[in-house]
Amino acid sequence: MADLWVPGSTIRKFTDPKSPLANANMVGCAHTQVGSYEGSWNWGNQDGNPYALCYCRGSGELVSAWPVNLRSAANLEGNPYVFPIECEDVNPLYFPAWSLKCGDVPAWTDAQVQTLIETFAWWCIRFNRPPVLIPDTKPGRVGLAYHRQGVPNSPEWVTGNDKWSNSVGKCCPDWRRIAQFKQEVVPGVAALVNGDDMIEADFDRINAENLAVTRAEVQRLAQYLAKGESNTAFPAAAWSSGTTNPELLAAIPHITTIDVAALAVAIVAAMPPTQPGGEIDQATVEAGVRAVVPEIAAAVIAEIAS
Ligand SMILES: [Zn+2]
Numbered sequence: 001m002a003d004l005w006v007p008g009s010t011i012r013k014f015t016d017p018k019s020p021l022a023n024a025n026m027v028g029c030a031h032t033q034v035g036s037y038e039g040s041w042n043w044g045n046q047d048g049n050p051y052a053l054c055y056c057r058g059s060g061e062l063v064s065a066w067p068v069n070l071r072s073a074a075n076l077e078g079n080p081y082v083f084p085i086e087c088e089d090v091n092p093l094y095f096p097a098w099s100l101k102c103g104d105v106p107a108w109t110d111a112q113v114q115t116l117i118e119t120f121a122w123w124c125i126r127f128n129r130p131p132v133l134i135p136d137t138k139p140g141r142v143g144l145a146y147h148r149q150g151v152p153n154s155p156e157w158v159t160g161n162d163k164w165s166n167s168v169g170k171c172c173p174d175w176r177r178i179a180q181f182k183q184e185v186v187p188g189v190a191a192l193v194n195g196d197d198m199i200e201a202d203f204d205r206i207n208a209e210n211l212a213v214t215r216a217e218v219q220r221l222a223q224y225l226a227k228g229e230s231n232t233a234f235p236a237a238a239w240s241s242g243t244t245n246p247e248l249l250a251a252i253p254h255i256t257t258i259d260v261a262a263l264a265v266a267i268v269a270a271m272p273p274t275q276p277g278g279e280i281d282q283a284t285v286e287a288g289v290r291a292v293v294p295e296i297a298a299a300v301i302a303e304i305a306s
Contacts, residue, residue, distance in 0.1 A: 003067040003069065003070075004067050004068045004069040005064045005067060005068065006054060006062060006064055006068060006119055006122060006123075007122060008062070009054065009062040009063065009064040009119075010061060010062065010063045010064065011063075011064045012041065012063050012064070012065055013064075013065060013066065014044065014045045014051065014065050014066055015045060016045050016046055016047040017047055018051065018066050018070070018073075019066075019070055019071040019072070019073065019079070020070065021070065021071050021080070022069060022070065022071070023053075023068070023069055023070055023071045023072070023079075023080065023081065023082075023083065024080060024081040025068065025069075025081065025083050025123070025127045025129070026081040026082070026129065026140075026141070026142050027078065027081060027082045027083070027129075027134060027137075027141060027142065027143060027144070027145050028082075028083045028085070028120045028123050028124070028129070028143075028144045028145070029074075029075060029078070029082050029083065029084045029085070029144075029145045029146065029147055029164075030084075030085055030087065030116060030144075030145075030146045030147065030173055030177070030181055030185065031052060031074060031084055031085065031086045031087060031146075031147045031172050031173055032086070032087050032089050032105050032147075032172050032173030032174060032177055033055075033086050033087060033088055033089055033090070034089060034090070034100055034105070035088070035089070035090050036088060036090045036091050037055055037057045037058070037063065037088040037091070039090075040055060040086055040088070041055055041063065041065060044065060044086075045065070049073075050072075050073045050074050051065065051066065051072055051073050051074060052065065052066075052072050052074045052084040052085060052086035053065065053066045053067070053068055053070075053072045053074075053083060053084055053085070054068075054084070054085045054086070054119065055085070055086045055087075055088070056085055056086065056087045056088065056112050056115050056116065056119075057088050057091075057112075058088045058091045058093060058094030058095060058109050058111070058112065059093075059094070059109075059111055060109065060110075060111025060112055060114060060115045061115075062085075062115050062119055068083060068123070068126075072084045074086070074147075075147070075150065075164040075165075076150075076162075076163050076164050076165055076166060077150075077162040077163045077164065078137065078150060078162050078164045082145075082164070083123055084147075085116065085119060085120075087108060087112055087116075087173065087177070088112075089105050089106055094109050095109075102169070102170075102171035102174060103171070103174065103175065104174070105171075105173060105174035105175075105176060105177060106176065107176040107177060107180060108176075108177055108180050113180060113184050113185060113188070114188075116181075116185045116188075117184075117185055117188035117189050117192065118192070120144055120185065120189045121188075121189045121192035121193050124144075124189060124193045125193060129142055129143060130142060130143050131143070131144065131186065131189040131190040131192075131193040131194070132144065132186065132190070133145065133181075133182065133186050134149070136149065136156065136158045136160075136161050137149050137150035137161040137162045137164055138158075138160050138161055138162065139162055144181075144185075144186055144189065146172070146173055146177070146178050146181050147164060147165065147170070147172035147173060148170065148171055148172055148173070148174075148178065149161075149164070150162055150163060150164025150165065151163075151164060151165045151167065151168070151169070151170045151171075151172070152165070152166075152168050153168050153169065154169075154170070154171070261282075261286055263286075263289055264282050264283075264285040264286035264288075264289050265282050267285050267289075268281065268282045268285050
């Protein structure tokens with residue numbers, strides 16, 4: 001699929017080689033960098049180093065460094081299914097000087113908390129994941145997490161967990177941010193996802209944006225098919241740059257395997273050998289199919305909209 005980026009984020013894509021493998025996006029995970037944004041992006045960019053998919057600056061700006069549909073290297077055994085956000089904690093504009101040791105990580109800024117809420121809410125809606133804290137990092141968990149849950153020998157560690165780090169004793173994102181995650185971020189995400197009145201407008205906006213993209217893409221495919229060109233030539237890149245509608249994404253493999261000419265051949269073959277009005281040839285059937293493709297597309301759009 002095309003690259004998927006968090007809407008509204010600043011895209012600063014890594015230039016060194018990163019994983020091309022698909023990310024199942026089962027768990028959204030918060031991290032703390034023990035560093036500045038600039039330093040962390042550069043560290044992550046270097047081939048072979050750990051890296052997250054997104055970086056949240058002290059200002060609240062979210063920087064996307066690698067597509068959400070691909071894997072990070074921030075959660076070890078969780079990499080195939082975790083969407084990680086790194087967060088800045090060293091920056092004199094936003095944080096007091098600190099020891100860079102566990103127990104001393106400064107709290108997230110209000111702007112960072114807000115960005116985490118909005119980003120994880122988008123992610124939950126986009127992938128249909130529940131806005132809840134997972135109880136542990138055992139395989140198959142779905143929801144939100146902080147890194148320390150998957151660190152061996154951490155206070156949260158239980159037998160059977162996936163290891164999200166080899167650094168025993170790692171406290172990421174440390175107690176202040178863990179408290180914020182539990183008390184502010186997760187409830188804030190839940191309020192957004194569950195359509196709390198105060199943020200109903202945001203929820204509607206996200207859905208409206210998704211639907212607009214969906215409509216445009218289905219209409220484009222309909223025009224393409226109606227022109228008589230083989231859908232197999234429909235360029236993948238023409239699809240869904242920025243598509244965030246899970247129903248459409250699920251439907252795309254089916255839509256894009258419609259071969260109108262082959263369908264017409266199959267219809268003709270399925271007909272009785274003689275018709276009262278005479279034989280109908282494949283070209284006539286194909287023309288008819290192409291004529292109704294826009295109608296079918298309209299029905300698909302209506303279905304998605306309902
Ligand atoms: Zn971490």
